[in-house]
Amino acid sequence: MVFNPKTACHLCHSRKAVMKRPKTLQKLCKECFYNVFETEIHNTIISANLFHKGERVAIGASGGKDSTVLAHILKTLNERYNYGLELVLLSIDEGIVGYRDDSLATVKRNKEQYQMPLEIVSYKELYSWSMDEIVACAGIRSSCTYCGVLRRQALDRGAAKLGIAHVVTGHNADDMAETVLMNLLRGDVNRLESSTNIITQSSGSPIKRSKPFKYTYEKEIVLYAHYKKLDYFSTECTYAPEAFRGTARTLLKSLEAIKPSCIIDIIQSGENFKLKPKKQRKNVVKKNNAQEIEVRADGSVSLTKDGNKCENCGYLSTNKICKACILLKGLESSRAKVAIEGGNVAIDGAAQMTKKLETLSF
Numbered sequence: 001m002v003f004n005p006k007t008a009c010h011l012c013h014s015r016k017a018v019m020k021r022p023k024t025l026q027k028l029c030k031e032c033f034y035n036v037f038e039t040e041i042h043n044t045i046i047s048a049n050l051f052h053k054g055e056r057v058a059i060g061a062s063g064g065k066d067s068t069v070l071a072h073i074l075k076t077l078n079e080r081y082n083y084g085l086e087l088v089l090l091s092i093d094e095g096i097v098g099y100r101d102d103s104l105a106t107v108k109r110n111k112e113q114y115q116m117p118l119e120i121v122s123y124k125e126l127y128s129w130s131m132d133e134i135v136a137c138a139g140i141r142s143s144c145t146y147c148g149v150l151r152r153q154a155l156d157r158g159a160a161k162l163g164i165a166h167v168v169t170g171h172n173a174d175d176m177a178e179t180v181l182m183n184l185l186r187g188d189v190n191r192l193e194s195s196t197n198i199i200t201q202s203s204g205s206p207i208k209r210s211k212p213f214k215y216t217y218e219k220e221i222v223l224y225a226h227y228k229k230l231d232y233f234s235t236e237c238t239y240a241p242e243a244f245r246g247t248a249r250t251l252l253k254s255l256e257a258i259k260p261s262c263i264i265d266i267i268q269s270g271e272n273f274k275l276k277p278k279k280q281r282k283n284v285v286k287k288n289n290a291q292e293i294e295v296r297a298d299g300s301v302s303l304t305k306d307g308n309k310c311e312n313c314g315y316l317s318t319n320k321i322c323k324a325c326i327l328l329k330g331l332e333s334s335r336a337k338v339a340i341e342g343g344n345v346a347i348d349g350a351a352q353m354t355k356k357l358e359t360l361s362f
């Protein structure tokens with residue numbers, strides 16, 4: 001059957017177009033959309049050399065659209081191209097009643113649908129605090145700061161528990177372009193340099209993290225999940241979204257509406273941004289116990305020898321005390337103050353701690 005060229009798919013020219021592809025505005029049939037969507041992700045994986053044969057990989061699974069599509073796609077590509085990966089779902093239960101408990105129910109169904117083992121680790125078991133308790137103590141404003149720091153470490157610790165050294169997450173092109181914009185708007189050029197990396201690793205951690213959806217548009221992930229009828233959870237987190245990211249997101253969406261390629265263009269600008277070589281002032285001083293510590297140019301301190309573990313929790317860290325422990329210490333002191341004085345001191349104390357934390361370098 002020959003279709004009217006106005007309604008025929010721009011790629012196969014034989015089936016009827018049912019959608020306008022968000023990234024290129026091409027009119028496509030479902031089959032051609034699946035094909036370009038999956039092939040682009042495969043090409044990203046291959047050109048960045050993300051995996052090696054026989055590798056065990058943990059998928060950071062929140063039950064949301066991005067990580068559900070990621071699990072589906074990695075299973076599909078692993079079978080189609082014989083990557084030889086052993087895939088495991090890894091979920092962090094932050095302890096947000098009415099949100100994470102529902103999304104974890106989705107991940108438990110995904111476990112059956114994709115036939116992948118599932119490991120769940122909770123903030124409560126790792127840190128003795130749930131996010132609900134943290135928000136009750138520190139207030140809602142800094143919830144994303146706490147949650148982000150604790151989740152990064154929790155994903156690493158969950159992977160370490162499974163003996164896995166690679167975690168993939170569903171961060172997509174929109175997330176990355178937003179981060180580039182945020183760093184530009186803040187004048188934070190140091191972070192700009194690393195914000196477009198497809199592979200990242202926290203200092204001191206043996207676990208690498210990667211983002212196979214680095215060039216994948218959020219709108220296409222939603223379309224793919226919709227057409228494939230994937231089972232995902234679509235409610236926003238109960239707590240306030242990061243305000244500044246929200247502003248960058250609105251800006252990005254307005255730009256995308258005018259010129260869809262701007263998402264990729266922003267990422268490429270970030271990738272091509274070259275900073276002048278930094279002047280580094282490194283002093284190595286000896287402590288009483290003769291352990292070497294490095295005093296960085298910005299005044300932060302890191303261990304260079306004899307151990308790279310947090311002195312408090314024992315988890316790997318290049319700093320004497322890891323970022324998560326610094327945050328939790330602030331919370332503990334706030335809780336103690338409230339117990340003694342009552343009132344709103346906790347909010348002040350924890351907010352001060354968040355401010356201090358933002359000025360520290362890790």
Ligand SMILES: Nc1ncnc2c1ncn2[C@@H]1O[C@H](COP(=O)(O)OP(=O)(O)OP(=O)(O)O)[C@@H](O)[C@H]1O
Binds near residue numbers: 062063169
């Ligand atoms: N609780 C969690 N457990 C495991 N991985 C998580 C969790 N929260 C987030 N991630 C990982 O980090 C990625 C980005 O998380 P973010 O909070 O930005 O959510 P998102 O963009 O809504 O993604 P999703 O749609 O997968 O929830 C997710 O795709 C997922 O891989």
